[in-house]
Amino acid sequence: xxxxxxxxxxxxxxxxxxxxxxxxxxxxxxxxxxxxxxxxxxxxxxxxxxxxxxxxxxxxxxxxxxxxxxxxxxxxxxxxxxxxxxxxxxxxxxxxxxxxxxxxxxxxxxxxxxxxxxxxxxxxxxxxxxxxxxxxxxxxxxxxxxxxxxxxxxxxxxxxxxxxxxxxxxxxxxxxxxxxxxxxxxxxxxxxxxxxxxxxxxxxxxxxxxxxxxxxxxxxxxxxxxxxxxxxxxxxxxxxxxxxxxxxxxxxxx
Amino acid sequence: xxxxxxxxxxxxxxxxxxxxxxxxxxxxxxxxxxxxxxxxxxxxxxxxxxxxxxxxxxxxxxxxxxxxxxxxxxxxxxxxxxxxxxxxxxxxxxxxxxxxxxxxxxxxxxxxxxxxxxxxxxxxxxxxxxxxxxxxxxxxxxxxxx
Numbered sequence: 324x325x326x327x328x329x330x331x332x333x334x335x336x337x338x339x340x341x342x343x344x345x346x347x348x349x350x351x352x353x354x355x356x357x358x359x360x361x362x363x364x365x366x367x368x369x370x371x372x373x374x375x376x377x378x379x380x381x382x383x384x385x386x387x388x389x390x391x392x393x394x395x396x397x398x399x400x401x402x403x404x405x406x407x408x409x410x411x412x413x414x415x416x417x418x419x420x421x422x423x424x425x426x427x428x429x430x431x432x433x434x435x436x437x438x439x440x441x442x443x444x445x446x447x448x449x450x451x452x453x454x455x456x457x458x459x460x461x462x463x464x465x466x467x468x469x470x471x472x473x474x475x476x477x478x479x480x481x482x483x484x485x486x487x488x489x490x491x492x493x494x495x496x497x498x499x500x501x502x503x504x505x506x507x508x509x510x511x512x513x514x515x516x517x518x519x520x521x522x523x524x525x526x527x528x529x530x531x532x533x534x535x536x537x538x539x540x541x542x543x544x545x546x547x548x549x550x551x552x553x554x555x556x557x558x559x560x561x562x563x564x565x566x567x568x569x570x571x572x573x574x575x576x577x
Numbered sequence: 578x579x580x581x582x583x584x585x586x587x588x589x590x591x592x593x594x595x596x597x598x599x600x601x602x603x604x605x606x607x608x609x610x611x612x613x614x615x616x617x618x619x620x621x622x623x624x625x626x627x628x629x630x631x632x633x634x635x636x637x638x639x640x641x642x643x644x645x646x647x648x649x650x651x652x653x654x655x656x657x658x659x660x661x662x663x664x665x666x667x668x669x670x671x672x673x674x675x676x677x678x679x680x681x682x683x684x685x686x687x688x689x690x691x692x693x694x695x696x697x698x699x700x701x702x703x704x705x706x707x708x709x710x711x712x713x714x715x716x717x718x719x720x721x722x723x
Contacts, residue, residue: 379704383670388702417584453695454668460612498592502599513603515611515633517678522700532703 345422345562352555359555363548370541378538387451388535394444395523396543397437400550401469402504404434408476409501412494424490425565427497428480429557433550435473442466453517461510462518465503472500486565613678616657624683632659632689633678633697641673652679652689663691670696 374392381388408427415423445463446456457463476493483489511520522530529536603610613633614622624630637651637658647664650673661679671677676697684690703711 379706381702382705382708384698384702391702413588417588418581452668452670452698455693455695458612458695461610498588499595501592502596506599506603513610514607515613515615517612517695517697519698519700522702525700530701532707534704535702 345566348422349559349562352559356552356555359548359551363545363552366541366545366548370538370545373538374542379532379534381535384452387448390444390448391535392538392542394441394448395539396546397440397444398466399543400546401434401438401441401466402507403547404430404437404550405469405473405497405500406504408434409497412497415490416494416498421486421490421565422562424486424494425561426554426558427494428490429561430550430554431473431477431480433553433557435470435477437546437550438466438470438473442470458517460516460518461514462507462516465507465510468503469500469507472496472503476500486568615654616652616659617654619659619683620657627682629680629682631678631680632661633676634658636671636673636675636677638673652677659689660687661689661691663694665692665694667694668696670698 370392375389378389378392380386408430411423411427411430414420415427442463445466449458450456476496479493479496480489483492508521510516511518523536523539531539613631614624616632616634619632632652634652634654637653640649640651642649646666647662648667649660649662651658652661653659661681662684663679663681671694676699678695678697679689679691680693680695681689681691
């Protein structure tokens with residue numbers, strides 16, 4: 324084994340260890356929260372103004388294109404949150420750090436919410452554009468599977484009394500579900516689907532007019548800030564709940 | 578080897594084999610994962626007659642004929658094309674050059690009898706003025722001709 328990757332890994336892990344101390348994490352969370360919350364509110368106000376009012380209609384979808392500004396960032400976040408959740412789960416499994424498990428646990432319902440928004444707004448767009456609410460093509464089906472993976476992950480946490488065993492089982496499910504992420508992203512390229520291929524992250528560059536890309540990116544920023552804000556809030560609650568249960572157990576023992 | 582490092586290796590090995598296994602499964606089920614066949618697929622694949630299938634492609638230019646509620650047109654993938662007949666209301670985006678997916682059965686005489694037509698939307702979004710400007714310069718490419 325060459326030393327360099329391990330030295331880098333050790334350096335990151337020592338930096339991580341400092342923030343992995345729950346007390347330090349809680350203090351950092353308290354300092355970050357007002358910033359991310361106001362950034363989220365500001366981006367939503369500006370983003371929704373551009374998305375719903377100050378952007379042009381599409382040449383063939385007319386006003387229906389505005390659904391895209393809510394749908395596409397939700398889809399990105401659905402994938403991104405899952406990737407973050409799986410990374411935290413891997414850290415939890417390998418380094419056995421409870422804060423990693425709690426971060427993944429705190430992120431899951433937010434990711435499930437984004438996936439639901441993506442599915443619902445997609446159906447609302449599909450009806451006027453395609454002529455159907457839902458089809459079982461590879462893209463739509465794989466996103467539905469992602470939604471069920473989030474629900475299964477959340478259910479597994481509830482299925483065990485011992486938080487250590489629950490974290491382990493849930494982390495393994497989260498990691499198995501990672502294979503679904505490339506399937507979702509590339510389903511539109513690998514197979515014939517009703518869903519169109521990617522418009523923004525393509526090798527040829529965005530296929531969206533700049534006047535429409537701007538509201539989309541503002542909304543994506545707003546979604547990201549929303550995720551950070553709610554994640555901090557939920558992580559704080561998880562840390563405090565874990566401490567409370569440790570105290571309760573300590574008092575119950577004679 | 579520390580226990581942490583061993584757990585890391587086990588995790589990487591497990592994820593790698595899971596990835597390979599899923600890739601093999603997806604390749605094996607390739608034919609079941611496509612939402613529709615292209616007109617060229619119909620030429621090369623021998624599909625059992627009377628089976629409900631979906632075909633997809635572009636509505637061929639100057640091929641649309643309407644008789645009452647019945648619409649006849651050809652669906653092309655620029656290499657091959659197939660005649661389609663459909664009775665019913667068409668989606669708003671249906672027009673010549675547009676991507677469509679037709680659900681139905683191959684009828685007598687090689688005509689595809691569709692009972693559902695879905696419009697496909699491409700990945701391009703632009704305001705009407707931009708679309709008009711591109712059409713004026715003659716750079717307009719019908720979708721799917723990539």
